[in-house]
Amino acid sequence: MADPKSPFWLGGAAASIAASITHPLDLTKVRMQTVPISSSSTAANPTMFRTLAYTVSTTGVRSLFTGLSASIMRQMSYSLVRIGSYESIKRRLTQGLDGPPPTSRLVLAAALAGGLGGIAGNPADILLVRMTTDSLRPPDRQRRYRNAVDGLIRLVREEGVGALAKGAGANTTRAILMGASQLASYDYFKHLFGSPRFGLKDGLGLHVISSLGSGFVATTICAPADVLKSRVMATSNSSSSTLDVLKNILRTEGPKFLFKGWTPAFVRLAPNTVLLFVFLEQFKKLWAKHANASR
Secondary structure (H helix, E strand, O other): OOOOOOOOOHHHHHHHHHHHHHHHHHHHHHHHHHOOOOOOOHHHOOOHHHHHHHHHHHHOHHHHHOOHHHHHHHHHHHHHHHHHHHHHHHHHHHOOOOOOOOHHHHHHHHHHHHHHHHHHHHHHHHHHHHHHHHHHOOHHHOOOOOOHHHHHHHHHHHHOHHHHHOOHHHHHHHHHHHHHHHHHHHHHHHHHHOOOOOOOOOOHHHHHHHHHHHHHHHHHHHHHHHHHHHHHHHOOOOOOOHHHHHHHHHHHHOHHHHHOOHHHHHHHHHHHHHHHHHHHHHHHHHHHHHHHHOO
């Protein structure tokens, strides 16, 4: 019996669980990306573990989950749309084809889905960046959003509706790259390692290996756009465009900023990707089992 189509929201649910587990690493990554590089100060060039230790020592272990509500809001907008639309677009682009779908069509479907997700999730992304970096700001400049809903209301009230699109260019670019690299490469690795050449059966082992490969590809491709997105969203200066921020950072910090935070980004994205696809695959199986039993 053919497997029924999975519901659109399934990807958002899987991504929310994965993000809840890996949130401390996401917080660390964003904080590293928003601290300017300084050749004369080691404090301004923190390592992943130094940033984690500093966060725990100054604000406690619970602070590692600061901004979790924004992270879940982001997954239920950005990830829900990109994963759900990817499956739909992929079916349309590969309809009638025999054998594994061509990589080019997977990349196209994933890029389109990523762009849609980036637009949908932009407001939540702003809140996530601001909430995870708020304690790094001077006390008189801290926003102190109570949660994501409070932050969303205050963002519109204090900065206008247009603020919801702040950093949308960098964010959508990053989302397109993330979609094309993470979603498409996962399907590619899954077909590759599941082929007769490697002979892995469709199960947990195949899903984990494919996810790790996908995480490495996605981290490397998305690093520059991810750093730029964090810098743009962290500022309240509405006159600073993505291009202005890029020019300023290149002038003051040099091109090495493009891969700042790569290690925590991979350490965060690799397990996040594994958890995302493992949960997603299991949810799909459970949904198919339930749907077939109901027929």
